[in-house]
Amino acid sequence: MHFARAVGAAALVHTQNPLRLSDDSEPQPDLMLLRPKADRYRSAHPRPEDVLLLIEVAETTLVFDRETKLPLYAKEGIPEVWILDIDTEQLEIYREPSAGGYRRKLERREADSIAPVALPAAALQIGAVFA
Secondary structure, three states: OHHHHHHHHHOEEEEOOOOOOEOOEOOOOOEEEEOOOOOOOOOOOOOHHHEEEEEEEEOOOHHHHHHHHHHHHHHOOOOEEEEEEOOOOEEEEEEEEEOOEEEEEEEEEOOOEEOOOOOOOOOEEHHHHHO
């Protein structure tokens, strides 16, 4: 796992676990980097304020991830969301959430590297994800 080594004790890596957005909304992102917590979120699912980075891997879900999940994450204040588009081998990076969506979008390809804003030392070579 690329991120587990890169983040060390700075974040917890959660894969395909629920994120509690409200009483009736608990999506299961593909991967989240969370603020460290002593009980490792065993007593309660993480909330938006616990998320440092959220990643969705899109192969057949790209439209749903962009049009349904992304606006919800922005509205709830998730600071950074990455959508990894398997078909195009491209990474979409969304930052600066607001009630109307993310104000900043970046795109990176396999030759690029990127790090989460909250964890600048956790750089990821995008090509390694597709290898």
